[in-house]
Amino acid sequence: MTLAIRTENVWKTYHPGSPRQVDAVRDISIEIEEGTIAALGGPSGSGKSTALSLIGLLTRPSQGKVYLGTEDVSKLSEVFRTKMRRETIGFIFQTQYLIPQLSAVENVALPLLCTDISRSKAEEIAKERLISVDMEHRLDFRVVELSGGELQRVCIARALMNNPKILIADEPSSSIDEALTKELLNTLRTMVDDEGLTVVVASHDPMVLQWADVRHLLHDGQIVQDV
Ligand SMILES: Nc1ncnc2c1ncn2[C@@H]1O[C@H](COP(=O)(O)OP(=O)(O)OP(=O)(O)O)[C@@H](O)[C@H]1O
Numbered sequence: 518m519t520l521a522i523r524t525e526n527v528w529k530t531y532h533p534g535s536p537r538q539v540d541a542v543r544d545i546s547i548e549i550e551e552g553t554i555a556a557l558g559g560p561s562g563s564g565k566s567t568a569l570s571l572i573g574l575l576t577r578p579s580q581g582k583v584y585l586g587t588e589d590v591s592k593l594s595e596v597f598r599t600k601m602r603r604e605t606i607g608f609i610f611q612t613q614y615l616i617p618q619l620s621a622v623e624n625v626a627l628p629l630l631c632t633d634i635s636r637s638k639a640e641e642i643a644k645e646r647l648i649s650v651d652m653e654h655r656l657d658f659r660v661v662e663l664s665g666g667e668l669q670r671v672c673i674a675r676a677l678m679n680n681p682k683i684l685i686a687d688e689p690s691s692s693i694d695e696a697l698t699k700e701l702l703n704t705l706r707t708m709v710d711d712e713g714l715t716v717v718v719a720s721h722d723p724m725v726l727q728w729a730d731v732r733h734l735l736h737d738g739q740i741v742q743d744v
């Protein structure tokens with residue numbers, strides 16, 4: 518068994534020492550195997566998004582360690598963390614950060630425009646990614662002209678542009694209906710099975726939790742149950 522992610526007694530405290538102090542994540546230790554889907558469940562405010570941002574190198578733990586593969590990434594410099602994040606992690610956020618005036622292809626190509634890849638090559642790769650999520654018929658539509666499910670697929674395509682090893686998804690089904698959620702989950706499952714992607718997802722949705730291989734239930738920043 519190869520571990521993609523391991524957290525060791527991780528804490529995240531916001532505003533430490535102030536009256537606004539929040540221990541958003543408290544002493545979380547989890548292991549996520551490569552090529553599997555792990556879900557974080559639990560009520561609103563239980564620390565799911567914070568845990569995802571710790572794993573996704575968007576924030577550092579206040580205490581404890583986060584390993585990606587065998588590397589302890591919690592102590593790496595910000596430069597290395599940014600490089601690692603760009604090269605190995607894809608994100609699907611709770612709020613979709615797409616640019617409404619740009620087409621599906623242009624939005625998906627964006628992450629590659631700040632690398633040394635040419636614009637036409639970036640758009641070519643973006644088209645391939647969009648086609649792989651069944652968006653061939655809407656490549657040149659502006660994102661304001663797309664349905665909720667189509668938007669979700671644009672977000673997946675964009676999250677996969679750097680061929681990540683780890684995909685982090687925060688409430689991926691929050692703006693789509695049951696049929697589209699099923700479609701989304703099937704698409705992601707295929708990528709896990711075929712490409713060895715590791716997915717960590719936070720969700721309230723029973724369908725998403727059921728779909729995952731392992732579920733960690735949080736309450737008040739702590740894991741209360743693994744199922
Ligand atoms: N940047 C921040 N500064 C201060 N407190 C924060 C910050 N981010 C989150 N919190 C607090 O940490 C707690 C956990 O928040 P988090 O967003 O991780 O919860 P969640 O489980 O993702 O909730 P939801 O299901 O509503 O998305 C909440 O009480 C929240 O108010």
Ligand SMILES: [Mg+2]
Binds near residue numbers: 567687
């Ligand atoms: Mg959240």
